[in-house]
Amino acid sequence: xxxxxxxxxFTLCIFLTTQIFSLQIDPQGxxxxxxxxxxxxxxxxxxxxxxxxxxxxxxxxxxxxxxxKLEMVPDLAKSWQVSKDGxxxxxxxxxxxxxxxxxxxxxxxxxxxxxxxLNPKVNSVRRSDYIIAGQPIKFLAVDKYTFRAILxxxxxxxxxxxxxxxxxxxxxxxxxxNTADFNRRPVGTGPFKFLEWKTGDHITVVANANYYLGxxxxxxxxxxxxxxxxxxxxxxxxxxxxxxxxxxxDYARMKAGEGALIVENDVLMYTYxxxxxxxxxxxxxxxxxxxxxxxxxxxxxxxxxRGLGLPANVPSAPASWAYAPxxxxxxxxxxxxxxxxxxxxxxxxxxxLVNQGNKEREKAAVIIQQQLKKVGIKMNIRVLEWSxxxxxxxxxxxPRDFEAVLMGWSLGLDPDAYSIxxxxxxxxxxxxIKYTNKQVDKWLEQGRxxxxxxxxxxxxxxxxxxxxxxxxxxxxxxxKGVSAISHRVGGLAKxxxxxxxxxxxxxxxxx
Amino acid sequence: MKKYIINRLVQFIPxxxxxxxxxxxxxxxxxxxxxxxxxxxxxxxxxxxxxxxxWGLDQxxxxxxxxxxxxxxxxxxxxxYTTGQPVINEIAERLPMxxxxxxxxxxxxxxxxxxxxxxxxxxxxxxxxxxxxxxxxTGMAIPTFWLGLMLMLLFAVKxxxxxxxxxxxxxxxTMTVGSLAGMTRYQxxxxxxxxxxxxxxxxxxxxxxxxxxxxxHALRNALIPIVTLLGLSLPDLFGGAFIIETIFAWPGMGRLxxxxxxxxxxxxxxxxxxxxxxxxxxxxxxxxxxxALVDPxxxxxxxxx
Numbered sequence: 011x012x013x014x015x016x017x018x019x020f021t022l023c024i025f026l027t028t029q030i031f032s033l034q035i036d037p038q039g040x041x042x043x044x045x046x047x048x049x050x051x052x053x054x055x056x057x058x059x060x061x062x063x064x065x066x067x068x069x070x071x072x073x074x075x076x077x078x079k080l081e082m083v084p085d086l087a088k089s090w091q092v093s094k095d096g097x098x099x100x101x102x103x104x105x106x107x108x109x110x111x112x113x114x115x116x117x118x119x120x121x122x123x124x125x126x127x128l129n130p131k132v133n134s135v136r137r138s139d140y141i142i143a144g145q146p147i148k149f150l151a152v153d154k155y156t157f158r159a160i161l162x163x164x165x166x167x168x169x170x171x172x173x174x175x176x177x178x179x180x181x182x183x184x185x186x187x188n189t190a191d192f193n194r195r196p197v198g199t200g201p202f203k204f205l206e207w208k209t210g211d212h213i214t215v216v217a218n219a220n221y222y223l224g225x226x227x228x229x230x231x232x233x234x235x236x237x238x239x240x241x242x243x244x245x246x247x248x249x250x251x252x253x254x255x256x257x258x259x260d261y262a263r264m265k266a267g268e269g270a271l272i273v274e275n276d277v278l279m280y281t282y283x284x285x286x287x288x289x290x291x292x293x294x295x296x297x298x299x300x301x302x303x304x305x306x307x308x309x310x311x312x313x314x315x316r317g318l319g320l321p322a323n324v325p326s327a328p329a330s331w332a333y334a335p336x337x338x339x340x341x342x343x344x345x346x347x348x349x350x351x352x353x354x355x356x357x358x359x360x361x362x363l364v365n366q367g368n369k370e371r372e373k374a375a376v377i378i379q380q381q382l383k384k385v386g387i388k389m390n391i392r393v394l395e396w397s398x399x400x401x402x403x404x405x406x407x408x409p410r411d412f413e414a415v416l417m418g419w420s421l422g423l424d425p426d427a428y429s430i431x432x433x434x435x436x437x438x439x440x441x442x443i444k445y446t447n448k449q450v451d452k453w454l455e456q457g458r459x460x461x462x463x464x465x466x467x468x469x470x471x472x473x474x475x476x477x478x479x480x481x482x483x484x485x486x487x488x489x490k491g492v493s494a495i496s497h498r499v500g501g502l503a504k505x506x507x508x509x510x511x512x513x514x515x516x517x518x519x520x521x
Numbered sequence: 522m523k524k525y526i527i528n529r530l531v532q533f534i535p536x537x538x539x540x541x542x543x544x545x546x547x548x549x550x551x552x553x554x555x556x557x558x559x560x561x562x563x564x565x566x567x568x569x570x571x572x573x574x575x576w577g578l579d580q581x582x583x584x585x586x587x588x589x590x591x592x593x594x595x596x597x598x599x600x601x602y603t604t605g606q607p608v609i610n611e612i613a614e615r616l617p618m619x620x621x622x623x624x625x626x627x628x629x630x631x632x633x634x635x636x637x638x639x640x641x642x643x644x645x646x647x648x649x650x651x652x653x654x655x656x657x658x659t660g661m662a663i664p665t666f667w668l669g670l671m672l673m674l675l676f677a678v679k680x681x682x683x684x685x686x687x688x689x690x691x692x693x694x695t696m697t698v699g700s701l702a703g704m705t706r707y708q709x710x711x712x713x714x715x716x717x718x719x720x721x722x723x724x725x726x727x728x729x730x731x732x733x734x735x736x737x738h739a740l741r742n743a744l745i746p747i748v749t750l751l752g753l754s755l756p757d758l759f760g761g762a763f764i765i766e767t768i769f770a771w772p773g774m775g776r777l778x779x780x781x782x783x784x785x786x787x788x789x790x791x792x793x794x795x796x797x798x799x800x801x802x803x804x805x806x807x808x809x810x811x812x813a814l815v816d817p818x819x820x821x822x823x824x825x826x
Binding site for chain 2: 047048050051056058059130131133135136137138139141188189190193194208209210211212234235236237238240241244245247248250395397398400401404420422429438439
């Protein structure tokens with residue numbers, strides 16, 4: 011008897027929840043996003059800005075994509091295999107995929123896309139992702155639904171690059187990709203189809219009824235271009251857009267109000283104070299450690315980021331799977347003074363370059379200046395326009411005309427940090443502080459050629475630990491991203507580094 | 522007159538070439554180029570060098586200039602580095618939106634400033650004049666971006682009367698208030714100067730009614746400086762207003778111009794510079810022609826270029 015009642019109640023509950031769920035969804039729902047800058051073009055092979063990528067993300071799909079943990083998972087490829095030597099990758103493609111214009115998708119499109127990127131006439135800065143040790147990867151369409159990539163040597167970040175949005179061969183073959191009309195009227199395989207683009211104003215995309223993971227619950231997405239940060243917040247508060255990034259200064263106010271869902275997530279990024287190691291002032295590790303211990307990172311985070319960040323310790327980020335904390339050089343001015351004495355440094359004065367317009371860094375520089383003053387280090391601040399600063403920092407010569415920089419790195423999905431720390435990346439490359447460590451070089455080489463993730467995690471832990479001890483940079487903070495989302499939006503993913511709109515086809519507007 | 526205009530038009534050619542030459546080299550003096558601003562650890566510097574070469578930026582500067590000039594003569598201003606679109610299309614896409622905002626803003630401010638300035642001058646030192654002065658200086662002191670945001674907060678968030686972005690009313694108000702101050706003062710000064718002239722005294726001495734003195738004799742002369750201002754403002758009409766366009770998400774020329782400079786998008790910068798230069802020159806010519814219409818003393822003869 012009891013059981014029967016239970017079963018009835020249980021079925022009723024399921025019935026009601028599904029009913030309520032479907033009643034909740036507005037079939038005409040339009041999600042309204044704001045974009046913080048101008049969209050250049052809608053072609054994942056060519057665009058270099060995050061604004062364009064945001065829209066491309068719903069129009070195009072790659073062979074693989076990321077999940078909540080930033081791991082690579084199937085997308086256009088339903089599975090893949092890698093040969094024992096790590097050089098031959100075979101992808102088995104989905105068979106039920108159609109381009110937005112109805113033409114079936116096949117391995118020819120995949121081959122076309124990667125061959126196009128490798129074409130030197132195509133202005134894609136992504137080309138080097140597909141060239142390993144000076145040799146291009148070979149791409150083969152084995153049959154209609156099997157695609158193969160043959161690498162000259164094993165390369166761990168390779169799989170991430172297979173997430174590149176695939177282009178339709180039937181629309182682009184034989185055309186000049188740089189100037190193709192396609193870039194303004196894209197056709198992809200993603201959950202949304204391109205509808206309209208009014209330059210500088212908005213882009214509208216509509217649900218792709220044939221999407222291979224099911225028709226999206228939204229009817230359309232409108233991307234409104236609102237360049238000004240304050241205007242975006244006002245537009246959000248006026249109910250004109252459904253999601254907005256919340257700057258630190260508005261965090262407390264937005265959180266106190268009940269008008270929106272506030273989502274915090276880790277970002278793959280860190281800010282640092284980097285020393286030009288070619289300059290004798292910073293040659294002694296103890297001097298760099300002294301500077302690190304004289305800086306109160308927590309205070310900077312409190313004052314500059316209103317607490318929206320974590321003190322950094324290594325050149326990785328907690329959101330990365332390869333993150334390992336390393337030995338912490340905690341705030342200790344007495345120890346800092348002592349280290350300077352040990353290094354025989356009586357006076358230290360240096361100039362840090364900061365880029366104009368980045369308020370966080372400008373403010374942090376002033377706080378660091380005060381903190382260093384307390385241990386007797388004089389830090390001058392020179393604020394420069396971004397391109398003027400890059401010209402100095404990135405000048406391909408040795409030694410370079412700067413002493414220290416306050417900058418930040420956005421990290422890729424893969425922990426590979428070869429281009430930043432390997433000694434071969436100086437004087438040409440992004441190791442502009444001239445960090446040279448044979449052991450780290452070796453680990454960096456191992457890290458990118460080892461495919462097994464657990465083995466890689468160990469390698470990177472060693473790299474981070476060494477870099478934490480060496481302090482070529484003082485790692486300052488890991489920022490936190492905060493966004494506000496309107497209560498009318500449902501079907502969001504749990505907060506994660508890939509964003510709550512990760513499964514955009516499941517997002518809906520409540521009735 | 523006809524000959525004068527033709528003469529001026531012929532002068533345009535060396536003038537435009539000179540402007541293009543100077544702008545081109547100044548533009549390249551700015552540090553960095555369109556690829557060096559792209560700093561991503563995953564992008565190999567060699568790839569950037571390749572893209573630079575695809576754009577012809579590896580050539581010596583004077584060759585780049587001559588190539589540009591050769592195409593520009595044929596009205597081909599190249600393609601934007603970021604979008605791959607012809608520069609002419611980029612400008613043409615923004616122009617209607619710019620004019621849609623700028624022309625009403627300009628007309629509105631003229632309609633308000635001319636009467637305000639004239640009345641202030643006529644009623645010099647009255648309460649009305651003082652009120653207008655205070656209003657003008659306040660308008661001049663308020664930063665546009667602040668006024669814009671305050672209007673948005675008031676009308677979009679608090680009152681819900683107007684949308685925050687994508688509507689013309691708020692940018693129009695901001696634009697007009699911003700330009701009122703300067704132009705009212707300008708008109709007032711011009712009118713005051715005219716009112717002190719001998720011919721006004723003569724007109725009054727003749728016993729003409731005050732209304733006629735002011736609106737027929739004084740106003741016509743006081744409009745001459747405003748005509749100059751109008752002529753010089755022509756490029757502004759097409760150039761847009763960067764700050765207002767940014768705040769109100771208005772896709773105008775101002776945003777295109779400033780963004781191109783930040784991105785070192787040389788073809789777009791040159792396209793906009795040449796377009797503005799042409800407008801300034803035309804604007805000046807039109808102003809000169811208008812002088813002749815407004816002021817019978819100004820005539821352009823053979824001896825008087």
